[in-house]
Amino acid sequence: MAFERRGVAAAVTASMLALAAPWPAWAGPAGADGEYFIHVVEAGDTLSTLAQRYTGRAVVWRELQALNAVADPYRLAVGKRLRIPLSRIPVDVADARVVAVVGQATIDGRALRRGMRVVEAGWLETGPDGMVTFELADRSRIALPPGSRVQVKRLRAFAGTGLGDTVLQAERGEVETAVAPDGNGVGRFEVRTPMMVTGVRGTRFEVDAGQAGQRVARSAVREGRVAVRTSGHTVMVAAGHGVAIDAGGRPSVRRLLPPPALAPLPDMPIYADSAELAWQPVSGATGYKVVVTRDAARTEALFRVIVTAPSVRLAGLPEGRLWLAVGALDRDGIAGEPVVEELTVRLNPPAPFAIAPASRATLHGTTGTFSWASVEGAAAYRFELANNERFDAPATQARVDGTTISQPLTPGQWWWRVRSLDGEGGPGPWSAPVGFTVLPEAPTLVVQPDTGGPLQVHWGTVDEHAAYAPEGYRLQLADSPDFAAPLQDVRVKDSEATLERPPGGVYYIRVARIEQTGVQSPYSPAQRVELQDPLRDGTGAPIGAKGGIVSRGR
DSSP: OOOOSSTTTTOEEEOSSOTTSOOOOOOEEEEEETTEEEEEOOTTOOHHHHHHHHHSOGGGHHHHHHHHTOSOTTOOOTTOEEEEEGGGSOEEEOOEEEEEEESSEEETTEEOOTTOEEOTTOEEEEOTTOEEEEEETTSOEEEEOTTOEEEEEEEEEETTTTEEEEEEEEEESEEEEEOOTTSSOBSEEEEESSEEEEOOTTOEEEEEOOSTTOOOEEEEEEESEEEEEOSSOEEEEETTEEEEEOTTSOEEEEEOOOOOOBOOOOOSSBOSSOEEEEBOOOTTOSEEEEEEESSTTSOSEEEEEEESSSEEEEOSOOSEEEEEEEEEEOTTOOBOOOEEEEEEEOOOSOOOOEEESOTTEEEESSEEEEEEOOOTTOSEEEEEEESSTTOSSOSEEEEESSSEEEEEOOSEEEEEEEEEEOTTSOEEEEOOOEEEEEEOOOOOEEEOOOOSSSEEEEEOOOOOOGGGOOSEEEEEEESSTTOSSOSEEEEESSSEEEEOOOSSEEEEEEEEEEOTTSOBOOOOOOEEEEEOOBOBOTTSOBOEETTEEOBTTO
16 A cells, blocks of 8 residues: 555554664664664764764764763763764765566666666555565565565665665565665664664564555564554564554464474476475464575475465476475465475476377287477486376386387386486486377187188287276278278178178288277288189089188189
8 A cells, every 4th residue: 555644654663773672682783773773882983983973973973962861972981872863974875786686677657677786766566466575775575475565765876885775665565675784783774654663783574555455564574673653652572473453453472383394395306397386274363475585595486375264286397496385374374484494496307308209099910109308408318107107107218318218018008208307417307297008919810711601701819907998999801902992891890801892802800999988909811811702503602622712612
C-alpha cells in the first residue's frame, strides 16, 4: 500500500537505537534513530575526533557535548551512545548494483539485468515470477521477492566513513535485508511501509508491506534487533521474533515458529533440475515458505514459493551448490525460523535424447536395439534396462562408447534410460525413463504337403502367458518375394488357415501376429512354395500317385 504521512502510515519505526530497552554493547557506528546517527563509544574516542570523523569539522564537538550532556569531552564512557544530528553529517552519492535477477523485474519500467546500477529515486518492481537482489557499497543486500514494488528513497553514504545512508519505501510486497554483513557498522538503513524499520549492525530482517489495499504489515528479525514504533506504541523485536501491525497500528510481537523437520533429502547430487521434498507439519502453521538460493547467505533466490501442504516440488534448479530454506508461516503470514540444507545439482553432461524404442512402442522378438542422440562433450554413456520405472533392480547396466546397444529381451513391460559420462567418468542426469512392450515374434510358418487341393498352412504358438497371446494372425500369399502385390491377404483367429489354390507356379507365404492392441508384428520369413497343375479325374479330383499327385506333363 502507498506510504502516507498520516494516521498509521508513517507510523512504524524500527531502530538500532537502544530506546527504552537494553541493547547489546556494540561499539562504533550503530545506525540511526529518527534524525540522529548513533555512535557507541569505543576506548580512545573523544568528542573532537568523533566530530571530525562524522561531520568533517572538529569544532562541532561543542554541539555534540550539549546534545549528549557530556561533562568531559576527552573522557567518554565506553559503551555510551552518542547522538549526532544526521543533518551535520555530509553525504556522497552512493551506488548499488544488481547481483541477481530471476524472471520479470524492472526499474522504472526497464528490465533489470545482472550488473545494472540501481539509482536513488528509482522504483523497482517484480512480477509474479520475478525476484531481484541488489547490493550496496558496504555489501548490504536487499532482495525483493515476487509481487513487490519498492522505491529507493535515499541512496547516499556518509562522507569519509564508509557507512551507508539508505532509505527504502515499500509500496507493496516484501523486502528482505542482510545489512552490513562485514560487521563494520551501519550508518542509516530504513525500510518504510506504513512502518519504518531501521536495521542494526549485522541485522538481517524482513519487512512485508502486504498487497495494495491491505492495512497490515509484518516483520521478522533473523539477526540483531530492531525497534518498531507506531503512532502510539513502541516495541523492541529481537532475533527469533516477529511483529504484526494491525489496521489500527497495534503491534503484536511473538516468537517465530520453529523450523520444520525435513524428511530425508534425495541422494546428492541431484541429477535433475527438479526434486520432491517433504517435511513434518509445524503446529500453528498456516503455510510454508520455500526458497532456494545460489548463495549460502541466502540472498540470491532462484526459486521461491508459498505452499499450504508440507511438501513441494522444486523446479528449474541450475547446476551447482544451492541452499534450501523452508520456514513455517504463522497466522499473520510471518515466516518462522527456517531449516536450511545444502543441495548439489549436477546437470552436465546433459542427458541424451532417447531415439528408439520410443515411449509406448511395441517390439517383437527376443532382441531389441536401443539408440540415442550423441551429446557434445560426452566421452561415453551409461545404459540401463529394467522391468519397472523405478530402476531399483536393473536387468542390464552397461557402459557404451557409441550411441547404440542391442540387448536380449523377453515378453513383458520394460523401461530403458541413458545418461552421459564426462571424460573422468562423471555422470550427468538420466534421460526420462522410456517404457515399451516386448511381445513374441511372428511364428514359423509350415505349409502342408500339396494334395492338389486348397493350400493348408499352420504355425506353432508360443507357450507364453495369456497376456501375450495375439488377437489373431494375418496371412499373405504373393507371387514375388517382396509381396508388392499380394494375391491373398486374410486374417484368421486360429493358428492354421486354408488358402485358395492358385494356378501352378512359384509362390511365397508369410504370417504376422495381430496383437490385442491392434499392433501388427513384423512378418515371419517368407516360405517358398512351388505348385504344379495336377491331372484330375472325371470328378475333378486330383489324380494321385505313389510320390504324390500327378501333374500335367508327367
